[in-house]
Every structure is written in structure tokens, then in C-alpha cells.
Amino acid sequence: MSAEKTEETAAAWMAREDRGLTSEEQDALDLWLEQSSLNKVAYLRLKATWHRADRLAALKSMRPPPPERRVWLPRMVFAVAASLLLIAGGVIWLRPHQPPEQVYATTVGGLKEVRLVDGTRMELNTNTRVHANVTATGRTVTLDSGEAYFDVVHDARRPFTVYAGNRRITDLGTKFSVFRDGDDVRVTVREGRVRVDILKNTALDTPLVAEQGHQVITKGGETLVLAKPEQDIANDLSWRSGMLVFNQQTLSEAADQFNRYNTRHIVVEGNARKIRIGGSFKADNVDVFVLLLHRGFGLSVNEQGDRIVVSH
Template identity: 30%
Template sequence: MNTAPDNSNESLADQAIDWLVLMRSGSVTDAARHQFEAWYGQDDANRQAYAEAEALWGSVAQAVKTTPPANFQPKQIHAVPRLPRRAGLAMAASLVLGLLIGRDRLHDWLLSDYATAVGEQKQIQLADGSRVLLNTDTALDIDWSADKRRVVLLRGQAEFKVTSDANRPFEVVAGDTAVRALGTVFDVARPAADKVEVNVTEHAVAVRLTDQADVAAIQVEEGQRLTYSNGGGLDKPAPANLNQLNAWKRGKLIFHDQALADVVAELNRYSKAKIILNGEDVKQLRVSGVFPTDGLAMLDALQKSLALRQTALGPWLVILHS
């Protein structure tokens, strides 16, 4: 069954993306199509927003319309009868990888007060009334006291909507960084163990390195983002495309002319299996599009649209190659 989007609480850009995803789904009911036509014909702003959404859909959406070559047969390889030893080694390597990934997650979950599984999102409310939206594969540790509100982001990504309390500052610690709320809505992400990203949706935050308490914090304003990698200083705040960066909160991922290597790095956060790209030419393929935050659905769309082959080694490892 296919239903029209509920646009009542979404921006015009979000509405356009929702309609685009539905209209490209291939299973649009007559009722939904009539609703779309009414929305599209309502005014020029709607039509402009839809055109911009189509531009985001870009090259991948265009490729999806094209039937793959007749000789293209994606591979699903779990064992190779003629090479049992190599197949066994591959399966063993996959199992070891799965255990290593599971060990890291288990360690963070044991230290956390709140956590989400891969592919899960969860909304929580803290004791002070602040709200936190946890993205996929996220773990938080809460350190509350009479004079401070401190949250440790052990892994993953979370959005914070902070309740004001002049006597207790609200701070999020992620790796080597500390992000202090200045009455705000912001999110903090750890896309890798050695990397931190801060995006500000409302008001501002102050960011510092935890081992440099005597150095002035960098203020990041609404509509800006800041990134940090271990071994370097804090980058200067830069303008952020919040519609793209906040898409995960609406169950979507948006990419605009990005390398497949970067797209897969993001996809790996939503996929239970580790996805690896084989070949520099494959890694540099360009991707634009709007995808659901569903690891399997997105992997399938990328594979088909870019005419790639897929080799699965057990449940923990998938290789995309030409």
C-alpha cells in the first residue's frame, strides 16, 4: 500500500523530497498522484522546491531509470565449491570482522546509559527536560550533578534540544572535544573514532578541546558546522547545508555529487554488514540522490544504479566491485 506524505509539519524542501521519493517509488496510487498534482500546482514555490529536489536526486536517480546491461548479474557468493579452502578463509575472516565490530559496540553499550542498535533511532528526555534524538548505532553516557549537565557521546550521532538552566551548563563531550550549549539545538556526530562533527540548527555552541581548558572556545553559530580530526586543531566554523545534514532526522540521506567512498562511509553507519569498495575507480564514482536510512535498500539502489557487482562474504562483509 502506498500513501501520500503528511506535509503538515515539514518545510517546503522536505515536502518536495517526500513527494519525489514517493513519485519515484514505482507504486503510486491514483489518490496519491492526485494529491501530488494538487500540491505541485498550488504555487510556483512548490514547483521550484520540487525542481531543486529533482536536482538533488541527480545522476543516481537518472541511472535507476535505466535497465542494467543484459549481461549484468550481481553476484551473491557465500562459498566457492571449487575453492573450499579460500571460501573457508573468507568466511573465517568475515566472522573475525563481525566479532571485532561487535566487541567495539558492546564496549560502548556497557558504558552507556542510552544506546541504539544499527538502523534504529530513539527519542529520549533527560531529567532536566532536555530532549535527545539518537541516530543509528549511538551510545550516550550521562554524567549529571548539582552543578553540571554532561553527556558523553561514546559513538554515533545525536541531536540535542537543550532546556535552559543558568546554574548548570550543558556540555557534550565527544572524543577530544567538548561542546557547550548556549541555549540551542545542535547535533554532534562521531563518524569515526578519530573524527567529530558539530552542526548548529538554532542559536550557537562553544567548542573547545578537552585538554586545552585555558584556550578560548570557538563559537559556532546557527547554520554553521565545525569538524575536528585527532592530531589537528579545531577547524574554523563553515556554512552548513542543514537540509542535507538534518535529513537523517526525517529518515533520509541526501548526497550531492559526492564520491561513492564517502557515501559508503555514511551507509556503513546504517548497515549491519561492513561494506567495502574494491578499486579506486569504483571509490571515485559520483553519487547524487535521496535515499532512505535503510542500509539494505540503499545498498541495493547503489548497486543497481551504478551497475556494480556485489560479493557477500558471510553476514558481516559485503564487497562492491565493477
């Protein structure tokens, strides 16, 4: 965030504080202050400046007003959105508070947890990039690529919406994940419900509501809804604890999953691609995984630079 944006956000918090913060707003302010030392410095500097301005206003109000007119200096200068803040003899015009869009990202193998200002918890999987914009009137997240899990604080007045490719996923009180790889989008509902819409839809396109224990798989204009057992949902979300869980997936599919988390990629050749495996593995420990393939299935494992070739 730029210094100018930080100053504007700090000033907006001052405005809210002057009229009185709700408990939710106080929690949001505390979270914002903890996010960066720059946030705290800007807030404290503006607060000190405002206190000085408040004292000057009080001193001026003690003087008798001119007989030809009365002058009233409002104490709650920050109570209106368009207000003036006196700083070091200059004047800054404050726009209504619009928190800037935040960008969050992870590298290959990285995981990140973010708590948005509304209290919603967002977990980013490997190689993921999102844009989050939470305001007084709306809450949106755009998933550019990768996968994210959302534990949403429900607010019917401000629906929580995730955009992924040509799909719009709207929270109906839930915990869910969204995966995106180009036009491929997968929504997994752990709790509650979500609504999935096609952007630029026609009258023939009907929004789809997916409930707990279901997965929505989309590509282009096609949509498939699957009911999944609770354990399968847990396996799909095991990445949140840094694990990969397989239940009779082919070795080719398992390798694709490992390759998402590692810069050294597994390449499975020949009939070995069809071998089915099960078990749980640390996503970042590719060496142990291929060692188990060698010992358990008698497969050949050859390292070739940043590739690990597995074959019969």
C-alpha cells in the first residue's frame, strides 16, 4: 500500500473513531494496525495532529465572537465523509473511505492464511494469486489462478462473491474452496451452500446452488455437480495442512498433484502411469514419495536435472 493510501485509510479510521466504533469495527481497526508498522505510525501521527487541532479549536471558542456574526467550530469534523484535516498548516481533502484492493499471492509450495477486514478467513494454496476488495457495500475476491479456501463471515447485506474465470461463486453461509486453472474451475463445498453463476449468462442459464458435500466442476460453458463423501472432501482439502491424500488415484494423477507443490517435477512413463496408489504424503517431500514408489512397487527412479523420471 502506498504512503498516500495508508494516510487516507488512517484518516478514515479517525473519522469512524470520532463518531464511535462498534465492537466489529474496533476489531477491524486493531487488525489493520497489526498488519504493518506503517499503518500504526500513520494512525498515531494523525491522531496526535487531530488532538492538537481539537485543542486549538477549543481555545478559539473561548474568544468572544465578533458582533456582526457568530462562528461555530464543529467538534466532530471527521463525522462527515467529505471533511478537512489540518496537518502542519496544509489542508488534505478526505474522500469517503474506500479501502484499496489487496493482492495476495503464494509461490510454488507456499501456503498463506489471510484474515480479511470483515473477519472472513482465506487460505491460499500453492502458486495462487487473488485480489480482495472488502468495502462497506460489497465483498469480492477474484481468483486469478491457483486455489483458495474461504471460511466466510456471513452478511446478507454484503454477499461474499468469488470470481474465477467465467464463474461467479456467491456465499450463502458456508465454508468452501475454489480451484482455477485457466477455464477449469472446481468448487468444493465443505459447509453450507454456494450459488454458482456463469458470467454473461443468457436466459437459458440457470444459477446452480451447491450444498455441503458437493463439488462443482466447470469448463467453459459446461458444469458437472458431484456428491462426495465427507472423507473425500477432507482429502481434497488436506493441502491446508501441507498434506496430499490419495485414495486409489493413478500414479499419473498423484504426480500431477506433487508437481503443483515442487519445482522438481515427477514424470511417470509407460504402464507405471496406470498404477493406483493410496496414502497420505507431505506435499513438499517429493524425495520420500519416489523412494516409496521404488521400494513398494519396484519402479525405476532416475533424476534428470529438475525432472524425476519414474518407470517400470
